[in-house]
Amino acid sequence: MQSLIGELESVVAALRAARRPQRVQMAWHVLESQWGTLPADYKEFGELYPSVEFDDLLLVQVPRPGEEAKRLESCGRDLDILRDFVDDGDTEGYVAFPESGGLPPWGSSNQGDSFYWKTAESPEAWTVVVNTANNDWWEFDGGLLSFLVGLFDGSIPAVGLPQGFSSDSPCVLAYP
Numbered sequence: 360m361q362s363l364i365g366e367l368e369s370v371v372a373a374l375r376a377a378r379r380p381q382r383v384q385m386a387w388h389v390l391e392s393q394w395g396t397l398p399a400d401y402k403e404f405g406e407l408y409p410s411v412e413f414d415d416l417l418l419v420q421v422p423r424p425g426e427e428a429k430r431l432e433s434c435g436r437d438l439d440i441l442r443d444f445v446d447d448g449d450t451e452g453y454v455a456f457p458e459s460g461g462l463p464p465w466g467s468s469n470q471g472d473s474f475y476w477k478t479a480e481s482p483e484a485w486t487v488v489v490n491t492a493n494n495d496w497w498e499f500d501g502g503l504l505s506f507l508v509g510l511f512d513g514s515i516p517a518v519g520l521p522q523g524f525s526s527d528s529p530c531v532l533a534y535p
Contacts, residue, residue: 363400363504364407370511371413377533382406389427394456394463398482400504401465410534413511416468416521419503423535437464437473444490451496453477453488462488465503470521476503495519 361369368374383406391397405421412418422430441455441462456463456478466474471492476485487499487506497518499506509515511529 363508364403366508367504367511370508371529371531373529373531374408374411377408377411377531379407379409383424385422385424386427390422390431393431395478396482398476398485398502400502404504408533412532412534413507414529415532416470417466417472417474417510418468418534419466419474419507420464434464437467441473441475449494450490453490453496468492468520472520489519491519493519 368378385402385405387397387402401421404419408419408421409423410418410420420430420433438455441450441464444450445453445455453475454461459478461478462475463478464473464475468474473490475488475490477488477498478485483502486501487503489495489497489499495518499509499515501509506515510517
């Protein structure tokens, strides 16, 4: 059975070129001291790839090795924005992390879309939540890699995301 990383590389062939020459060691404990244990698929992605932008739209943000605290700072700014949306009643009941079931960010688009996890007791049960620039909110009942595979193989509809969001041959831009 092919791993989810293998499936993603099959669907997005250009991703292979962004793969690091060797798996890197991340100080995940820096992020996990604030967030609790992170999902294994996100950690695997971050050890194999730098932050990656798909189709000039979807940016999956991972820390740079040795700069994990900077990722926390960036997430803090994103969470402040989300809290403003929560305070204004614009989140369809979703709440900001660290509240129970709260949303920590993992990605964004250059069109104003935001991508989060909905936390659960087990990090492997965290699901993906999308808030589009049009303020559509929807949830995918799966993890980051399953979401990316489904988005780019067309099995998950890109509800509210820009037209042509997932092309037949997505381009990939790596931010090492």
